[in-house]
Amino acid sequence: MTFDQVHDLQQVYRLILHSMSRPGTISSLTDIAERVDMNLPCYDATILSAMTFFDVETTFHILSEDQQELIEKISEYTSAKYAPINEADFVIVLREDTETAIQSAIQNCKNGTLIDPQLSSTWIIESTLLSSEGELTLRGPGIQETAQLHTSFDHSAWHARNEKTKEYPLGIDLIFTDENAQVVCIPRTTSISVMGVS
Amino acid sequence: MKANTHFAFFDEGSKKEIRRAIMKAVAIPGYQVPFASREMPIARGWGTGGLQLTLSIIGKSDVLKVIDQGADESVNAVSIKKLVHETTNVELTEETSEATIIQSRHRIPEVPLTKDQIIVLQVPTPEPLRGVEEREFVTKRMHSEDDYSGVWLMLFEQIMKYGRTATFADHPVYVNGRYVMAPSPIPRFDNNKMHQSESLILLGAGREKKIYAVPPFTNVESLAFEDYPFTVESFEGHKCHLCGSTDIFLDEIIDQQTGEKSHQCNDTSFCMDQLNRKEKVEVQTSYA
Numbered sequence: 424m425t426f427d428q429v430h431d432l433q434q435v436y437r438l439i440l441h442s443m444s445r446p447g448t449i450s451s452l453t454d455i456a457e458r459v460d461m462n463l464p465c466y467d468a469t470i471l472s473a474m475t476f477f478d479v480e481t482t483f484h485i486l487s488e489d490q491q492e493l494i495e496k497i498s499e500y501t502s503a504k505y506a507p508i509n510e511a512d513f514v515i516v517l518r519e520d521t522e523t524a525i526q527s528a529i530q531n532c533k534n535g536t537l538i539d540p541q542l543s544s545t546w547i548i549e550s551t552l553l554s555s556e557g558e559l560t561l562r563g564p565g566i567q568e569t570a571q572l573h574t575s576f577d578h579s580a581w582h583a584r585n586e587k588t589k590e591y592p593l594g595i596d597l598i599f600t601d602e603n604a605q606v607v608c609i610p611r612t613t614s615i616s617v618m619g620v621s
Numbered sequence: 622m623k624a625n626t627h628f629a630f631f632d633e634g635s636k637k638e639i640r641r642a643i644m645k646a647v648a649i650p651g652y653q654v655p656f657a658s659r660e661m662p663i664a665r666g667w668g669t670g671g672l673q674l675t676l677s678i679i680g681k682s683d684v685l686k687v688i689d690q691g692a693d694e695s696v697n698a699v700s701i702k703k704l705v706h707e708t709t710n711v712e713l714t715e716e717t718s719e720a721t722i723i724q725s726r727h728r729i730p731e732v733p734l735t736k737d738q739i740i741v742l743q744v745p746t747p748e749p750l751r752g753v754e755e756r757e758f759v760t761k762r763m764h765s766e767d768d769y770s771g772v773w774l775m776l777f778e779q780i781m782k783y784g785r786t787a788t789f790a791d792h793p794v795y796v797n798g799r800y801v802m803a804p805s806p807i808p809r810f811d812n813n814k815m816h817q818s819e820s821l822i823l824l825g826a827g828r829e830k831k832i833y834a835v836p837p838f839t840n841v842e843s844l845a846f847e848d849y850p851f852t853v854e855s856f857e858g859h860k861c862h863l864c865g866s867t868d869i870f871l872d873e874i875i876d877q878q879t880g881e882k883s884h885q886c887n888d889t890s891f892c893m894d895q896l897n898r899k900e901k902v903e904v905q906t907s908y909a
Contacts, residue, residue, distance in 0.1 A: 437680060444821045445836070477637075592652060
């Protein structure tokens with residue numbers, strides 16, 4: 424871990440904040456990702472996001488069952504504790520996770536309460552290459568008119584996410600990462616329509 | 622003796638907690654996210670909410686501008702600027718367009734903000750329902766139930782009493798059609814600048830321990846009735862006595878000796894900019 428935990432993570436934060444306030448806008452963490460030498464079974468952008476947000480006050484969940492080593496490493500680096508899906512503040516989805524696993528996890532994760540909608544889970548999701556040309560049309564706060572996006576989430580995963588955010592202000596906020604150290608965010612306020620499917 | 626402080630004054634744990642709160646605030650526009658407001662080296666009520674936001678987001682390459690009621694050089698602005706500069710060594714500016722982070726008390730600059738800027742507003746009372754209901758757990762429930770009859774009634778009573786809504790600053794707004802939010806004590810003149818703004822707007826209340834936000838391109842609607850539409854302060858027939866600008870927010874200045882009234886730009890850096898521009902034209906034409 425040769426990146427700077429103060430200044431590099433501040434930059435990562437600002438880039439993610441930029442993307443979170445402008446859903447569909449892809450930010451690149453390449454410069455900082457070059458300095459990541461942790462050799463973990465996840466993308467550099469994933470570990471950078473985790474390092475930015477996790478500390479002893481937070482809990483996280485990893486969908487894959489055989490990632491004990493990654494769980495231990497993240498706990499060691501950040502002091503965050505591993506928790507079951509229905510308690511975790513952050514949920515990490517790795518490339519290997521199946522759509523069915525993602526779907527059931529979305530159904531079971533923390534969604535906040537009407538009094539405290541901030542008590543919901545934030546997802547860090549590894550995707551195939553993110554692109555602003557894609558099948559998704561985004562609308563909502565942070566987007567001037569519409570934005571286009573491509574992620575590895577399929578129709579059923581978006582359906583589960585849309586169900587989870589139906590009772591706004593309840594809902595989950597998503598951070599997608601890819602192997603080129605790009606990030607893009609979909610907060611609960613974004614309405615998503617998948618092209619070709621009504 | 623002077624302690625050698627960490628970058629941006631805060632420990633990394635404090636920054637992380639505030640950063641997480643900001644993310645939630647952005648994801649739920651207008652909703653007040655509670656956070657563990659830290660003890661700061663300035664008193665609560667003097668911009669500690671804004672300061673904590675600024676310190677949590679600022680990085681080495683940022684350019685900071687701090688204003689207090691439109692002025693770059695008032696005590697509050699200067700103290701905050703000094704504290705941030707001493708702990709981060711970031712570049713300071715008075716030029717609105719050069720800044721990447723603008724911390725402000727009670728004004729949004731006259732120059733339109735861009736997508737690369739973040740404006741941080743200091744908030745004394747983040748709860749728009751506080752005048753209606755004292756208890757926090759009740760106001761939280763009212764927000765959750767979308768129950769804003771109290772705040773509508775407050776405006777209605779003002780119309781009954783004064784013939785118009787009598788909010789002078791901090792006129793409540795609807796954000797994204799869901800949450801009623803206190804826009805901080807900005808004049809009504811500035812409320813419209815929040816609507817579909819290009820820049821991210823962060824609001825911090827240190828004493829009340831709340832952080833909230835308005836993302837860019839978000840609907841912000843000032844509360845008003847159909848027959849009593851929302852109006853902003855009018856400066857018709859007045860212009861700045863220094864730079865001659867109109868259509869901006871003006872301060873009324875009364876000469877103590879003569880009792881004479883004059884008007885002046887509230888946004889000092891905007892005024893300075895206009896004067897410099899004029900001077901440049903004068904110099905060019907007189908030498909040509």
